[in-house]
Amino acid sequence: MNQEDHKMLMAMQDLFEKLLSGKRCDAMDAAATAPEWQKLIGQANQLIQNLNEMNHLAIDLSEGMLKGPLPARDNYMSGPLKQLHSQLSVLTQSGKQLKEGYVVSKLESAGELYDMFNGLIDWVADASIRENKDASLEISAPVSSWRYHQILQALDLLHILVLEVDFSGHVVYSNRPAKQMLGDIEYIYFQQAQNNVLLTLIAELGKLDNFPVFREVYDDRNNTWYRIMSNRCLLTNGQVLYLYVIEDVSDWKTREHRLQQTASTDTMTGAYNREAGLKELEKTLLYSDATSCLAFIDIDGLKAINDTFGHDEGDYVIKNIAKVILNSIRSSDVVCRYGGDEFFIIFKKCMENTAEKIIVRMFSELKKLESTTSKPYALSFSHGILSFNSGSGYSTADLLQEADRRMYACKKCKKKERI
Structure with missing residues (x-):
């Protein structure tokens, strides 16, 4: 970790310590930071703003003030407080009408305060009905x-x-x-x-x-x-x-x-992240009677590219191979970044030969990309494909293990061919 990243990490830790202790925090300046920190700083600043709005509203409500400014509509964290503000506003307006002699509706919100108010409404209504009966008034239509x-x-x-x-x-x-x-x-x-x-x-x-x-x-x-x-x-x-x-x-x-x-979503590649991908795989395995395929993918030679040309080049390889994969699949398929250089694809309602044809198309697109960029290394990956359905008896772990085993068999064959 370089000095700038370490400085930003310390600043973020200090920020969250203040937020957790209830202290007021000022927004962070993202302009002078590295691009990879700017999105996180923007999210932290939005969190600071949302919490400040929540605190202002909570203080107003605790002091019985209902006319202060409300949090922005997109401040979803303030939803319960804004709902409480709305309910108390209705309660206040109903109380004013009751004070002026109108018969108002009961409130549906649960709680001792609302139960007390609803009981008061019942008492006023019963009193008005008794007065009408005592005066022998005829009411021909609802008031x-x-x-x-x-x-x-x-x-x-x-x-x-x-x-x-x-x-x-x-x-x-x-x-x-x-x-x-x-x-x-x-x-x-x-x-x-x-x-x-x-x-x-x-x-x-x-x-x-x-x-x-x-x-x-x-x-x-x-x-x-x-x-x-x-x-x-x-x-x-x-x-x-x-x-x-x-x-x-x-x-x-x-x-x-x-x-x-x-x-x-995995922020680097746009594919599903590991957690979301595993959930999608489990859902497909449990609820799909039709045959689907799992393709496990490992980028070839990424460690050597990182060691020789630097991690920026390694990131380039990951992003562009992921882009080719995402652009080659069908709309129903799912791509997940399983690890640093590992991906898997869920080909839904798809036989192995069809999945293999799609993989071949990916290799063709990678060759086209190589010819236009003239990088000093190849863009390639090894893969293993396994078909399954809800009745195949696999668990998600079994699927991944077997597809991974087939991928390594593919990688081993490639190494033998280069010898």
Whole structure:
């Protein structure tokens, strides 16, 4: 390890010690560092920012402040705190309406605070009903405050869609974002919703028995992911209403997918990393009845290239052989960087002769690359191929061991041919 790398390692260790002890940390400067450190520093700075936002929100909540700035939408670590902030905001708004004499809805969140508030609502509702009976008042229709109590005017200012639907599918309330997206829709039922995945899901949720319900749905017409919370409310007058809270989570889904890809990808080559590759191999082995093939690959002469020409050249070899492999496989196949100079390929639903033809095509592409780059060494690898399926009786370890054995037999033959 050179002096600069050692200095950066010490700086990163100091940073994480401060973060773990709860101390405030300033962002690191990535401009003057080597390129291989810049991505890690960028991720560390994002972590610092996310933690600072979380701490500010936690302090505001502990002091009863709900009007402070919220963490950015892409700060996924703050999700539970932002949910708590939302719940406390609803609780506060409901309390204000109750104080002003309105009858408000119960809150679905569990916990002593919400149980106390819901008990208070029951007490106010019972008191108002007793007063009406004592005064011999005739109520010919449900009181509007009972019909619209759980839809707050503040919801019009949010980005989420809110719908309130009665038992017949009649929309009794929609907030401004819902009207902008769905228009002045009056009823939600299956016949009307057939060409709209969002309305179809809402119609289905209204037929369920257990609430609350959380669902996610993808609308391919708009390339949009929606997350829906559905709940059922039984009012004191016997009326049943269904509340739907709908949020566009496309950005979240995109970032989640990128995060999953980052977590499963080898940064140098773009292939699967060892953990992700082994999981994919195990899944293919357990659940695929069709014959697949495992090809174990070892780059030829990499140690000699490193020793003679340096590790930069060795990295060049690894990256370019990996690139040829990735560009040669089918879309259904999987490439994993198993170790420093070792890879394996899962040829899904593929016989050995087909897998061998694809390997031969890789060798041809490597020869083309050699002719254009004029490197003082060959770009080559040895391989061993083994077919399998879910009934073959192999474990993943058995597959890798046998494919590795066949690869070394191939490498041994190459050495004999050069003698």
